[in-house]
Each structure stands twice: as structure tokens, then as C-alpha cells.
Amino acid sequence: MRTTVTYARSLARTAARRLAARLADGYARAKAEPDAGYTTETIVITALLVLCGIAALGVLTTKVLDKVNGLNF
Template sequence: MFPDIQPLTAHMRRLRARLRGLVRDERGYSTETVVVTALLVALAIIVIGIIATKVTDKARLINLG
């Protein structure tokens, strides 16, 4: 092997080992995902409620006769 790239290959080996460890460690990921998804759904429901209220209020102001 080329002596100039040995430090680079050693560094790459360490990086691969570290990434493998991160990929395999999925503790708490599903819980975190569920909580974030629930918060986003709640926020979406609130926003839809606000928009629906504003649209309904504006529709009531339309004079049809």
C-alpha cells in the first residue's frame, strides 16, 4: 500500500466504525418520532381551526341580497 495514504485510510476506518455504531443505536428514536408527529398534528389541527373560523366569519359578511 502507499505510505502517503495510510493515515487517511486509518482515519476512514475509524469514521466507518463510528458511523456503524451510530446507525445501530436507535434507542428512543421511535418515541421521539411519535412525540414530534403528535405535536405537528396538534399544530395542524389548531391552524386549520383558525383558518376555518376566519373563512366562516368572512363568508357571513357577504351580502347576498
């Protein structure tokens, strides 16, 4: 039983070290490229603008259909 606990602790330490190394590497790369997040920011802003456009189109469609349905010939 003791060897299983020791093995589990060893695995946990190894996983923690790998995670810390990977985070440090990602942080170093992000500092090396100052505009690395620009693309993500642009995509998010574009998606929000598209969402606003779709919402405006829905409102306008509803208003136009209400006007058309209110016409009497």
C-alpha cells in the same frame, strides 16, 4: 408481631432488589441499542405537528366562516 415486621422487611428488601435489577437491566438494554428512543421521539414530534395542524385548521375555519357570514347578496 415481631415475625410480621421481619416478614415485611424481607418483602421490602426483595422488592427493592428486584426493582434495582430491573432498572439495571433496562439501562443495559438501552445502552446496547443506541437508537432505542428514536421511535418515541418521532411519535412525539409527529403528534405535535398534528396538533399544530389542527390548531391552524381551526383558525382558518373561523376566518373563512367570518368572511362567508359577512357577505351580503
